[in-house]
Amino acid sequence: MKTDELIGMLATNIGAESGYARAGASQRFLLALGWGAFGSTLLMAVLLGVREDLRDAALLPMFWVKLAFPLSLAIAALFASERMGRPGMLLGRVRVALFVPVAIIWVLAAVSLAGASGAEREGLVYGQSWKECQQSIALLSLPMLVASFWAMRGLAPTRTRLAGGMAGLLAGAVGAAAYALHCPELAAPFLGAWYLIGMLIPALAGALVAPLLLRW
């Protein structure tokens, strides 16, 4: 087929193709976020259980910080993923939005560590569940990881690894938010270390598998 014949074919009856109008990039990611967040939260409730003293915990400001940290990262990663799904888009200012939540939690962690004695510091960093925390966040991120890769596969990422990494970070952040409803820890140093690592595991995994899954 000659190129002008191909062009003629593509341009004929352009209104008669499904999947174009309804599959806008942002809607796709919002739909993925809905299903993925539902899946991750359900997995948390079934496997780990919501913490029993959630009512009391909800009165503590740190509980909301613990929830806001991954949620703000999730929003930033959502924008980043959507941009990375479009050819020719750069991360731009979204990069700042990705760093700000981490910077804030690290400042809070530094303040909390500075005011603690040597013996208390270890407890603030490791808490009682540092190992369980990272693994659980990575595990809970799986439903969202599937959803965000589904969304990304409907788009056209040209910087494949970065796109996979952002889709993975979105999954990690949603997994961490779900885990926050189970987790008993409240110290900022703990969040700045283990929550962050837990979220970076799926991000790294996403970047690693991206060349296999995101080719188009």
Next chain:
Amino acid sequence: MVDMAGSEQKLRELLLRGLAGDAAAYHGFLQSLGGHLRAYFRRRLSGLPDEVEDLVQETLLAVHNQRHTYESGQPLTAWAYAIARYKMVDMLRHRSVRAALSDPLDESAELLAASDSNASLEARRDVAQLLKDLPDRWRLPIVHVKLEGLSVAETALRTGMSESAVKVGVHRGLKALAARIRGEE
């Protein structure tokens, strides 16, 4: 030398009208973009002249299949250039040519620097042949709707498929065509 800012604006306008359903504008967009792509690939792939027309066709099909990823506020050149470059790198990787592509990001302007409109060139890989190998549920909608220009309703009547299956068939079929060009499946 082509007026680049003018090309960007003209192309963008044609695409936006095309996305709104104006087939003639969309045809003009693909034709004009095809010329720019041909010149661009010729320049970048001076050692591989046989690959140029294949790559032009592959990129045009990708542009069509991915047109929902274009955001109207975005520079069209950056969008089209990213697709063209992605397809070129993919082809080179496929050939395992270790051509060091020292290609800075702001070269997107280069895409509109020249145009080569010899669209009657034949590619080595024949899209028509690939189309013949598609399963009927995709092939028939493409042949009737996109090649013969029948309406969705007429195609549905003729093939016994539902109207929505015809629309889905066109969409999925063109994606499958792109996948086969890449050498998948």
